[in-house]
Amino acid sequence: MRFDIQYRPAHSLAKVSLDPNESVVAESGAMVGMSTNIQMQTQSGGLMSGLKRMFGGESFFRNTFTAANGPGEVLLAHSLCGDMVVLDVPAAGYFIQSSSYIASTPNVSIETKVGGMKTFFAGEGVFVLDATASGPGQVLVGAFGGIQELVCDGSLVIDTGHLVAWDKSLTYQVGKSGSGWIASFLSGEGLVCHFQGQGRIWIQTRNPAAYGQEIGALLPPRSG
């Protein structure tokens, strides 16, 4: 299997080249186009895991694309303007911010991990996917804006709206940004993630919720 990403960074499109009988798993709605010999199978992985995914801001279903009777191609895209990267999943695995997940190789297991009660109050849910691979696997993630890899050497504080993925070797704690709740509210920084340890963190250079608030404030109110 090969991922080629074109039209970077603003309107990236991933071309997945599959060998005969190879499969790729993708977020429902990510498919742009595919060869006619690709068979698509929709799976929820059971009612509970489907509901858990919906709860985490993802879709209930994921699709598996398999190349039957020869090689084939699947084109995948993200709903937002921005870059995509393919990450090799290490033995320790990654945590992925749920709306950044686009696709993965079939041997990568993707489980929803609910980020804790605090996220409900902030409206900026940090729903996290736990990605682990049983062998060499890959995951395709998409960003709003550009993707920047940061190296955490000790500690780093990151706005939750800018998170894409990070090494599972890092410990993290979601908390307020300022010294008090009023200060945090006024600072406009919402929630931040405090990372500790050694590892890599991928961030997106734009915050989808902040963009929505800025444009949303200028739009007419919804009728009805």
Add this chain to the structure above:
Amino acid sequence: MQQLQPMGPGSLPAPPGSGVAHEISHGPSFAMLRVDLAPGQTLVAEAGAMVARSQNVTMAVKLNASPSAGFFATLKALVIAFIRKFIGGETFIVNHFSASAPGRVWLAPSLSGHVAHRRMNGEKLVLSTGAYLAHVGNLDIQMKFGGLSGILAKEGAFWLEVSGVGDLWFTSYGGIEAVDVTSPFMVDNGHIVGYEGNLTMNIRRPGGGMMGLVASGEGLVCEFTGQGRVYLQSRNLGSLVNWLSPLLP
């Protein structure tokens, strides 16, 4: 004639010896600013712009009243800040990032666009609402009421006047173009990022009377006279909103 100078795509590392160490990457569409703070340095940034920071960089929320402002100016700024916090727009609340040991702060604006750096050496620069991103140094930033003409131009009733000595970063919706004005120059009001203080700005109709205003789709224009630099943005937020609004349920 005016000289058009695109601000350059991609990564713009700071030239050596000019102010604070910083890097602008991912431009022009999704620019992000990284500032490397030396111990004791303070970065002031627009509320909500922080992407990430080193753990040793502390953040404090401040009202952006100028250091010289008296009690009433501070009170006025506080009232405006609270009103704007709820109705939207620039809050005039800023965050102060201070480093006790060398530390980094990453900042990004909320819209798609570029970030530009300007070393201020005592001159005056006027920024449109929303264009201010951050500064380091002894800069005085004052909110100015643009008058009735400012409201008519939809550019917002407020402008920010920046003066003093320090490093200033401002942002745009789209790419930033610097135009050195030598003869009168017209700019669509929605495309202004900022202009140097020695230019005079007048709000005008593009010509063609009332019919021209409605039919040309150009809205109002701002005419700049004098000698100085105008910063333009290649996209107009008002146009995006006008295009999006009828598509919503």
